[in-house]
Amino acid sequence: MKRVYVNEQWCLGCHLCEYNCAYANSGVDDMVKALKGKQIFPNVHIEEADGVTYAVSCRHCKDPLCVKSCIAGAISVKDGTVVIDKSKCVGCLTCVLVCPYGAVAPGPDGAASKCELCMQNTCGEPACVKGCPNAAIVYEERQERA
Amino acid sequence: MREQFIYPDFEVERNKERCIACRVCERQCANEVHRFDAELGVMLSDESKCVNCQRCVSLCPTRALKIVKSDCRLRENANWSDSTIKEIYKQANSGGVLLSSMGNPKPLPVYWDKILINASQVTNPPIDPLREPMETKVFLGKKPERIKRDEDGNIITEIAPQLELSMPVMFSAMSYGSISYNAHASLARAATELGICYNTGEGGLHEDFYVYGPNTVVQVASGRFGVHKDYLEAAAAVEIKMGQGAKPGIGGHLPGTKIVGDISRTRMIPEGSDAISPAPHHDIYSIEDLRQLVYSLKEATEYKKPVIVKVAAVHNIAAIASGIARSGADIIAIDGFRGGTGAAPTRIRDNVGIPIELALASVDQRLRDEGIRNNVSLVIGGSVRSAADVVKAVALGADAVYVATAALLALGCHLCRTCQSGKCNWGIATQNPDLVKRLNPDIGSQRLVNLMTAWRHEIKELMGGMGINSIESLRGNRLMLRGVGLNTKELEILGISHAGE
Numbered sequence: 001m002k003r004v005y006v007n008e009q010w011c012l013g014c015h016l017c018e019y020n021c022a023y024a025n026s027g028v029d030d031m032v033k034a035l036k037g038k039q040i041f042p043n044v045h046i047e048e049a050d051g052v053t054y055a056v057s058c059r060h061c062k063d064p065l066c067v068k069s070c071i072a073g074a075i076s077v078k079d080g081t082v083v084i085d086k087s088k089c090v091g092c093l094t095c096v097l098v099c100p101y102g103a104v105a106p107g108p109d110g111a112a113s114k115c116e117l118c119m120q121n122t123c124g125e126p127a128c129v130k131g132c133p134n135a136a137i138v139y140e141e142r143q144e145r146a
Numbered sequence: 147m148r149e150q151f152i153y154p155d156f157e158v159e160r161n162k163e164r165c166i167a168c169r170v171c172e173r174q175c176a177n178e179v180h181r182f183d184a185e186l187g188v189m190l191s192d193e194s195k196c197v198n199c200q201r202c203v204s205l206c207p208t209r210a211l212k213i214v215k216s217d218c219r220l221r222e223n224a225n226w227s228d229s230t231i232k233e234i235y236k237q238a239n240s241g242g243v244l245l246s247s248m249g250n251p252k253p254l255p256v257y258w259d260k261i262l263i264n265a266s267q268v269t270n271p272p273i274d275p276l277r278e279p280m281e282t283k284v285f286l287g288k289k290p291e292r293i294k295r296d297e298d299g300n301i302i303t304e305i306a307p308q309l310e311l312s313m314p315v316m317f318s319a320m321s322y323g324s325i326s327y328n329a330h331a332s333l334a335r336a337a338t339e340l341g342i343c344y345n346t347g348e349g350g351l352h353e354d355f356y357v358y359g360p361n362t363v364v365q366v367a368s369g370r371f372g373v374h375k376d377y378l379e380a381a382a383a384v385e386i387k388m389g390q391g392a393k394p395g396i397g398g399h400l401p402g403t404k405i406v407g408d409i410s411r412t413r414m415i416p417e418g419s420d421a422i423s424p425a426p427h428h429d430i431y432s433i434e435d436l437r438q439l440v441y442s443l444k445e446a447t448e449y450k451k452p453v454i455v456k457v458a459a460v461h462n463i464a465a466i467a468s469g470i471a472r473s474g475a476d477i478i479a480i481d482g483f484r485g486g487t488g489a490a491p492t493r494i495r496d497n498v499g500i501p502i503e504l505a506l507a508s509v510d511q512r513l514r515d516e517g518i519r520n521n522v523s524l525v526i527g528g529s530v531r532s533a534a535d536v537v538k539a540v541a542l543g544a545d546a547v548y549v550a551t552a553a554l555l556a557l558g559c560h561l562c563r564t565c566q567s568g569k570c571n572w573g574i575a576t577q578n579p580d581l582v583k584r585l586n587p588d589i590g591s592q593r594l595v596n597l598m599t600a601w602r603h604e605i606k607e608l609m610g611g612m613g614i615n616s617i618e619s620l621r622g623n624r625l626m627l628r629g630v631g632l633n634t635k636e637l638e639i640l641g642i643s644h645a646g647e
Contacts (some may be wrong), residue, residue, distance in 0.1 A: 010586045012174070019168045019207055031208050035166045051580070133205055134586045 001080040002141050004044075004117065004126050006055045009045075010136035013053030017128035017137055018042035021057075024118055024127035041108045043115040043129045044137075055128065055137055056084060057101040058115040062144070066095035066114075067102055074112075081119055086111040150235040153218045158168035158191040164210035165189055171202035171211060176569040176581055194323045199562035202569035233492070239450040243493035247575070249392060249529050249551060252496050256484075257503035257622065257636070258535045262645055264626045267612040274616050276417075281453055281616040282602055286383075286523040286545055287452040287476045306476060307452045308382045309363075309523075312341030312601045314540055317594075318481075318527045318548030319365050319387065319456070323400050323409045323421065324488035325554075326563070329574045332388055332557055332590030334358035338593065340598050343382055348372075348398065348423055350412035363454065368397055368464045369412040369423035375446070383477070384443050386436070388427065391485025391528040391602040394458030394499045398423035399489075404568060404577050416457025433469040439500035441472040452476035459483060459505035459528065460498075464512035471513055471522045479548060482528025484553045488565035488575055502528040503542065507640045510543025510622060519566035532597040533604030542640065543622040556597040557590045 019035060019040040028034035044057040064082050067075045075089035075095060088109035094111060095104045107113030117139075118126045129139040158179060167189055172180040177195040180190075180202060198213045220228050233244055267273040273280070288306035296302055317333050324347065337344040338361045345363040350372015355362070359380035366373050368386035378384055389395065401419040410417040421581070430436050440453050455470045457463070463480065470478050482502025484520035487495065506526045513519040526539055527548030549565050555561070558572035565575035573585030605617070614620050629637050630644040637644055 010583060012584055014170050014173050014205060015168065016170055016205065016207060019166070019170075023207075032164050032166060035168075036164075037166075093261070134584060135589055136586070 001060075003060055004057055004115065004140055004142065005138050005142060006057075007136050008052065008054045010134045011053045011055055012134055013046055013048050014122040014133065015046050016131050016133065017044045018046060018054050023117075024121050024123040028142060033060065037106075041105065041113060043103075043105070043113055045102070045105070047102075049109065056101060057128065059066035060117070061100055065098045065100065069094045069098045074116055081117055082114065083116050083120070084112055084114060086113075096122070149239045151352045152194065152232050152235050153216060153538055154194045154219055155216055157216050158193045158196060159212040159214055160189060160191065161210045161212075164208045166210075168207060170205050170207065170622040173480050174201050174205050176571050176576075176578070178565075184430055193234065197562045197564040198560075199564070199568070201572045204560075217342050224307065234501075236408045245488060245489055245566045246492040246495050246563060247489055248561055248563045249486045250496050251457060251563065255501065256482075256529075257501055257632075257640070258531070258538055260630050261503070261538050261640070261642065262628050262630060263534065263537060263541070263608060263612070264612040264628070270595055270613045271621040273610040275603075275610045278610075278615065280606040281606055281618070284311050284314045284546055284617055285309065285342060286311065286525065286603055288522065289520045290426065292494050293552050305550065307450055309343065309452050310341075311343065311479070313534060313605065314544070314546040315598060316525065316546060316548050317344035317531075317553050318485075318487070318550040319345040319347035319348030319363075319385065319390075320550055320554075321365075321400075322412055322578070323349040325406060325574055326570075326576055326585060327354075327408065328585040328587050328590065329554075329557060330355060331587040332585065332594060333553065334362065334599070335587060335591035336594035337361040339595050342598070346372075346381075347387065348387060349400075349409070351377050351380060351406060365425055365456075366439075368425070369421060371415065371421055371423070374414070377446050378443065378451075378457075381451060383452045383454055384447060385456055385479065385568065386427075386443070387456045388430070388436075389456070389458035389460075389481070389497050390487065391458045391481030391483055391499055391502070392487035393462050393490040393494045394483075395425060396491070397425040403408055406577065410575065424612055433473050436470065436475075437473040443523060444474070449611050450527075454525070456481060458485075459500045459502050461500060463500065463505045464508045467524075468512055468518070475522060477523045477525055477545075478509070479527065480509060481548070482526065484529035485527055486529075486554075487565075490556075502526050503538075504636075504639050506539060506544055507642075508543050511641055514543075533601040536601065537605055537608045537620070538627060540617060540620050541623050541626045542642075543624075545621060548611065552597065554593055556593045557585060567618045586612070588616050640647040 022040035023031045023034050026034035047054050057106045059094045060082050072088050072090045074085045091110045126139050129137045168303050169182050179196045180191050183190050190599045203211045285308040287308035294302045321462050322330050334345040334355050338358050343363050347369035348365050362381050363383045363385050364381035365385045365387050402418045402420045453476040455475040459480050459482045475599035483499030525546045526544045530549050570576040624641050627642045630645045
């Protein structure tokens with residue numbers, strides 16, 4: 001299945017992916033209206049240390065710990081994509097704790113929020129990939145690890 | 147007054163209604179123009195550091211940014227322009243030679259724009275390149291004067307080594323050092339995919355790029371940096387650089403601060419030492435001396451590779467080219483006064499040399515008059531900006547053209563002309579690893595391939611319009627050109643008629 005991968009070599013740490021993500025998931029049709037003066041809750045995060053920058057988002061694991069850990073049964077795997085049913089989420093944030101990649105974070109409404117490959121919004125393809133100026137974030141099929 | 151204040155050339159206009167304070171501009175500006183003020187919660191800018199490279203403008207996700215020319219002007223004076231006065235201030239402040247980059251930006255005549263191309267109507271049909279075969283392939287090198295036969299009457303087909311190009315364009319010399327590793331990688335990969343050549347410039351050939359050897363022209367310049375046996379053997383052709391259009395008559399100087407790591411190894415000089423290319427080749431003071439170097443290089447490469455001699459277009463260019471054509475060189479490259487550079491003294495860049503169009507026409511004519519045009523191929527460069535310029539150059543007599551500025555533009559360059567600062571925000575003219583990585587060669591090489599593919603289509607369209615189906619039939623075909631708004635002398639030198647004639 002196609003997943004979002006990051007080529008660290010080309011990541012500039014510009015943080016555009018975070019803003020494109022927040023905009024895509026805002027449901028608002030104008031970026032300024034969606035993001036101006038607001039704290040953003042993107043599902044992709046730039047990690048930076050010692051001159052290395054890297055965009056981190058959900059790996060869509062085959063056997064996801066977040067799904068196993070969810071006490072409310074809000075997280076499930078749909079066609080390979082790990083998705084959260086926010087109406088079921090009780091906000092215990094156990095998923096945030098267990099995710100080994102740090103890819104789940106609390107969203108604006110208190111419910112856990114994570115990358116769903118822009119399948120749930122109108123973007124059509126991952127917004128972080130579409131907006132990355134240096135093709136550091138790619139959406140492609142790769143050999144699955146055992 | 148110890149230092150004269152110079153008002154910044156540009157202003158940063160930020161549309162406060164649109165700015166979402168994402169700080170992309172701040173992170174992307176190596177000149178540190180933008181910063182976020184946490185107390186006020188807004189972005190602030192220091193326009194005095196802005197070079198108008200448009201990196202922030204390009205990346206701003208809400209199009210909140212605009213860089214505009216400052217309207218703060220000194221009192222109007224038709225003789226003393228703002229820039230002239232500011233240059234005086236700068237020199238009075240610093241005591242230094244003014245430095246500039248890229249090509250001459252002065253409003254001197256661009257002859258390409260005063261030449262128009264013919265098309266067929268009624269009496270000879272145009273050709274549709276989408277329906278009929280159209281040849282853009284060229285071979286550069288010495289051509290035989292006449293057909294020769296062996297004892298049995300068979301034609302002797304052995305000819306001097308040729309450089310085969312799928313279209314009459316090559317990427318011109320830019321050294322590793324003046325441009326980044328990723329810029330070189332983009333050029334090398336694109337040249338290979340396109341079936342043309344790129345040129346190492348005088349910086350040696352990085353070990354990673356030997357695989358692109360069949361599409362590489364290696365340069366031997368006055369500093370001889372990076373020249374060794376494998377370097378010469380790796381290449382498709384060897385170029386002796388006598389001069390450069392942006393700075394005829396002077397050498398080069400890559401400061402020691404840029405001679406680090408791979409660059410030091412590739413140039414074969416110690417880290418931190420200045421790479422100084424002398425103005426002359428210290429072993430060349432005549433055509434006979436040049437001949438010695440040409441043949442040394444041919445000997446070293448077993449007469450398998452064409453040797454190019456590159457000179458800047460200067461006043462006596464026809465006589466100089468005639469000498470070079472007799473020196474044993476296979477190809478003459480002439481670089482016009484608008485050619486780019488990574489750094490040159492402003493006065494030299496803006497005032498030395500002649501337009502390439504005139505140089506090309508006079509050289510082609512001179513070599514034809516002397517019956518030695520077949521001895522060499524002619525390659526010209528120095529601001530060839532489009533497929534139309536290529537077609538005009540070929541019709542004026544060029545075998546191929548060199549492009550560099552257009553190639554850099556394809557890689558993201560915005561012609562801010564501050565390469566000399568080494569802080570290129572587009573990852574081209576810099577060695578800072580954080581900036582170099584901004585140019586992803588996967589994207590860069592694809593954009594170069596796109597540009598050249600587009601040009602090739604346009605060249606075919608223009609040729610087809612003239613009823614010509616091969617670039618060879620266009621070469622030196624000056625009847626296909628007409629001048630507009632040119633005086634008699636200019637038309638005479640260009641060897642073309644005026645429009646309407």
